[in-house]
Amino acid sequence: MPNYLITIIGATAIGKTALSIKLAQHFNTEIISSDSRQFYKEMTIGTAVPTSKELTDAPHHFIQNRSIFDAYSVGQFEKDALKKLNNLFLKNNSVIMVGGSGLYTNAVINGLDYFPEVKPEIRENLNSQLKNKGIESLQNKLKELDIESYNSVEIENPHRLIRALEICIGTGKTYSAYKNKPKAIRNFTPIKIGLTADRELMYNRINKRVDIMLEEGLLEEAKKLHEHKNLNALQTVGYRELFEYLEGNCTLEFAIEEIKKNTRRFAKRQVTWNKKDTAIHWFNFETPTLEIINKIETFI
Secondary structure (H helix, E strand, O other): OOOEEEEEEEOOOOOHHHHHHHHHHHOOOOEEEOOOOOOEOOOOOOOOOOOHHHHHHOOEEOOOOEOOOOOOOHHHHHHHHHHHHHHHOOOOOEEEEEOOOHHHHHHHHHOOOOOOOOOHHHHHHHHHHHHHHOHHHHHHHHHHHOHHHHOOOOOOOHHHHHHHHHHHHHHOOOOHHHHOOOOOOOOOEEEEEEEEOOHHHHHHHHHHHHHHHHHOOHHHHHHHHHHHOOOHHHOOOOOHHHHHHHOOOOOHHHHHHHHHHHHHHHHHHHHHHHHOOOOEEEEEOOOOHHHHHHHHHOOO
8 A cells, every 4th residue: 555644734833733633543643743843852841842641642753752962963863754654654554744844844755955065164154153243144144145045944043044054155056956856765655734824813823822831831941951052952942032031131021022023933934935835735724624634535
């Protein structure tokens, strides 16, 4: 029988986790998480890890299976996810994948893009610029050199931002130009289901989620992680802003508003990036699950 990877796509806080569990229960299968921040066991509240009940409602993989002290790349995740999928397809010809990290999701479905080596001093210079002039100067530089990547890369993430810039500067070509390569051969057919909502409603959901995270103890979680703030895993919206507060650089109220603003910006970029994928079948986030299931079953 052919294998199918049913992938749930959409902006942060749109309801992907809830839908993935309902689909996993219907198809009697398991869930692969492609959320690059939910891998880390020390980051629970700020990454909106599924609740204990959600984790028991359907089997999940790649949730809090690493430590922030472990080096873990998208290439390693691609290999691990494909190996896990091969095992899962022995039991069921359909598997669910869900997560807000487009790079990691795309790596599983299409394979990684090839990028040439660039001189290490380019990255050193960019890191120096980040330290001395701030992240906005790098964001503006990427906007100038590669507007397509500016609209798709997580520009609030210094690591991703510098990676795109060093390719632009080191090769003289855009970072996005290297991403247009033939798809990798896979032993499954992807079925992409997208969730959408009006922008104002989506932003309200984001604001509410941030408030809930704070009620659940996000600030206390950030305090525990503060001493490790320079780790790549912690270059993440929600933690970075609270680290600024903990260092006395802003008020707590300002930090909270920055979390909401930066999360909304991230969601906007997710929407922009996902709109380019014509293979996604879009549904309003309030669409009855049965309607989505019926659509999926037309492909299986």
